[in-house]
Amino acid sequence: MTLSTRRLSRTMIAVTAAAAPVVSLAPAAHAAPSGTPQLPQQPLLPATPTTPVATPRVLPTPAPISTVTMTVNAAAGVNARSGPSTSYGIVGGYRNGAKLTGTLTSNNWLKVGNNKFVAAWNLTRSSGSNPGGGGGGGGSAERVTQWMEASVGNVRSGPGLGNPVVTTMRKGTKVTGTWTSNGWLNIGGGKYIAGSILTGTNPGGGGGSDPGGGGGGSQRVTQWMEASVGNVRSGPGLGHPVVTTMRKGTKVTGTWTSNGWLNIGGGKYIAGSILTGTNPGGGGGGGGEQPDPAPNEVTRWVSAASANVRSGPSTSYSVVGSMPRGTEVTGTLTSNGWLKMSGSQYMAGSVLTASNPGGGGGGGGGAEPAPAPAPSTTRQEILNTAAQYIGTPYKYGGNNPQEGFDCSGYTSYVFAEVGLSIPRTAATQQAAATPTNNPQPGDLVFFGYPAYHVGIYAGNGMMYDTGRPGVPTQYRAIFSGVSGYGVVNGVG
The missing domain is CATH 2.30.30 (SH3 type barrels.)
Structure with a gap:
């Protein structure tokens, strides 16, 4: 075939193909001839995705912490702890019926204050007034009346056990105030009482009146x-x-x-x-410091030339007086051999003897105080009157218990109370009294000459006197420096 013939054939084929009709074949008609590898079919993509897109997770908004009021529903009351579980220490408590206000923790404890939690399973939801009448509330401004239910209850400077005690109250004391949010009663004046020791009904006990309302009763x-x-x-x-x-x-x-x-x-x-309010027995007598003789008391005599009297049963305690050789003393023996003569007067057993050694004087130039016989009626009246004014403050120039006493003001007042008149000053009382070498209870005891101090001899080396600023009228051991004793005219 010649070159021109080949070109003519390709042209005729191209024209024939362009004129042929287009035929759509089904997918099966596209199968490859037998023996030809078949390629995987490409799936047709849908118009929109069939897998849904996950929506973002929205976390719930925490509920706001709300305050709830609950009432203690346990006959024995509930403990308050420093944290929300029983592994925390106890910091207080509330009685049955106490109304508490606070916020609930996730483990069902009621937080009623800083570091104070109560188990909510001992509580019930409450509203309105306190059903138990004895606990704290939710800080209401309404004043309530309560009574002390404990035998002795502490009053603190703030609404919590961590605050210092400012005073105490006995059972039956009536108080008024407002409840704090953690169950304490605010009675005013910076004073608070735990609701757990209060009650809404008077339990009796005669404890006095409302400390928030201005003083105690005047009935004797x-x-x-x-x-x-x-x-x-x-x-x-x-x-x-x-x-x-x-x-x-x-x-x-x-x-x-x-x-x-x-x-x-x-x-x-x-x-x-x-x-x-009822006599328990014991025979304590009047308001004096010296206890009455008891079966376990012993009698001793001072064996040293001068023996110290101390405020406690050892030499580490301060000296509160002294007694000369031969002074008879009574008291009870302590476990370490000291003789307790009163609540704050002790003498070492090493300076005492069980028999009278004799000798010695009353200190200074005075005679030795002899064991005292039973005083006469007048002398006993002097001693009883002197004891009534123990604790009266010292005041220079003081003449009565209302303003205070100095030493001679005290003695002249006591003798005037029993109908006897003596001069006003220690020196003039010394000059007016009749000197004696055998002093008896009810006589005057002088220090110095002219006397700068005077007291009332009480027997057995003891006296009533008032000494100096800061030292009130007291019953104490005669100290050194006695210049003599004197009998007041009319004592007998």
Whole structure:
């Protein structure tokens, strides 16, 4: 075939193909000839994806912390702990019926204050007023009346056990105030009481009146010392100094203070918690410091030339007086061999003997005080009157218990109370008294010549006197420097 013939054939084929009709074949018609490898079919893509796109997770918004009010529903009350589980320490408690306000923790504890939690399974939801009448509430401003239910309850400077005690109250004390959010009663004046020791009904006990409302009652009551030995203080609280002591059975009269102390007059107060309205026995007598003889008491005599009297049973305690050789003393022996003569007077057994050694004097130029016989009626009246004013503050120039005493003001006042008149100053009393070498209880004891100090001799080396600023009228051992004793005209 020539070149021109081949070109003509290709042209005719191209024209024929272009003019042929287009035929659509089914997919099966596209099968490759037998023996030819078949390629995988490419699937047709849908118009939209068939797998859904995951929507973003939306976290729930935490619910706001809300305050709830719940009531203690446990007969024995519930403990308050420093954290929300029983593994935390106990920091307080609430009585049955106490109404508490706080926020619930995730493990079902009620947070009622900083570091104070109560198990909510001992609580029930509450609203309105306190059904139990004795616990705290949700900080309501409404004033309520409560009574002290504990025998002795602490009053603190803030609504929690971590605050210091500012005073105490005895059972039956009536108080008014408003509840704090953690169950304490705010009685005003920076004073708070735990609701767990209060009750909405008067339990009795005569503890005085509302300390938030301005003072105790004015009605005089009679009480007896219930403790074996009880302290008498210069003010109505444990922070005041002890001015004397009383033994069990001592009868006292006075008026209740607002915080449950008995004001027995003369600047002397006794905690109501150691008093009782019925005589427990014990024969304590009046308000003196010296206990009455008891079966276990012993009698001893000072064997040293001069023996110190200390405030406690060892030489580490301060010296509060001294006694000369031959002085007869009575008291009870301590476990380390000291003789306890009163609540704050002790003498070492090493300077005592069980038999009278004789000799010695009363100190200075005075005679030795002999063992005292039973005093006459007048002398006993002098001693009883002198004991009534123990604890009266010292005041230079003072003439009465209302303003205070100095030494001669005290002695002249006591003798005037029994109907005897003596001069006003220590020196003039010394000059007016009849000197004696055998002093008896009710005589005057002088220091110096002319006398610069005077007291009332009480027998057995003891006296009543008032000494100096800061040292109130007291019953104590005669100290060194005695210049003599004198009998007041009319004593007999």
